Amino acid sequence: MKYWLMKSEPSCFSIDDLKKVKISPWDGVRNFQARNFMRDEMQVGDLVFFYHSNAKPSAIVGLAKIASKPYPDATAFDPEDDHYDEKSDRDNPTWILVDVEYIKAFKEPLSLQDLKGYKELEGMELLKKGSRLSIQPVSKNHFEFIKSLSE
Numbered sequence: 001m002k003y004w005l006m007k008s009e010p011s012c013f014s015i016d017d018l019k020k021v022k023i024s025p026w027d028g029v030r031n032f033q034a035r036n037f038m039r040d041e042m043q044v045g046d047l048v049f050f051y052h053s054n055a056k057p058s059a060i061v062g063l064a065k066i067a068s069k070p071y072p073d074a075t076a077f078d079p080e081d082d083h084y085d086e087k088s089d090r091d092n093p094t095w096i097l098v099d100v101e102y103i104k105a106f107k108e109p110l111s112l113q114d115l116k117g118y119k120e121l122e123g124m125e126l127l128k129k130g131s132r133l134s135i136q137p138v139s140k141n142h143f144e145f146i147k148s149l150s151e
Contacts, residue, residue: 002046003143004037005060005126006100007053007134015050015062018102023067027075027097028083034135039070039096041137048100049138049146051126052109059109060146068099106150120145 006026008014018024029035043066050062072093075083088094116127125136138146 002041002043003048003138003140004042004046004066005049005051005136005138006064007051009054010052011054014052015102015105018050018062018064018100019105021102023099023101025073025097026100027073029073029097029134030083030085030095031134034133035094035096037135037137038098042066042070042098044069047103047143049143050100053134057109057111057113059111060106060115060150061109062105063103063147063150064100065103066098067101070096070098073097108150110146110149115146118145118149 013024026038029038046066048064048066049060050064052059052061072090073083073095075081076085076088076093076095077090078084083095085094112126115121115124121127121142124138124142125131125133
């Protein structure tokens with residue numbers, strides 16, 4: 001099993017939105033490294049921290065899991081969608097997604113500012129200066145520590 005952190009702006013798709021729909025495609029990712037994580041490394045059942053970015057505060061707000069194998073992101077083929085990519089080819093799609101399934105929302109958000117204060121999280125991608133990747137691997141030790149903070 002692997003562990004991940006997936007970012008979403010709550011104004012676009014929040015943990016509460018995921019709670020309502022239960023399972024959702026993680027569409028619209030247009031970063032090659034993030035795409036590669038979904039395409040090449042994520043497995044059904046992997047656990048995910050749901051992170052609200054560009055929020056007040058930016059924070060880990062819940063837990064989800066990977067609910068599907070990777071498949072083409074249909075938004076890339078829809079000219080009416082904000083994530084349309086005219087260069088993406090249906091026979092050899094550039095953009096891939098996975099489905100994400102809601103597990104739970106945390107009682108209290110774990111803010112980025114607070115997380116920076118824990119020496120146990122040293123080296124975590126989220127806490128590195130300039131880190132902006134929307135999908136990030138999380139080590140088992142970091143995952144377990146953060147999960148314990150949420151309980």
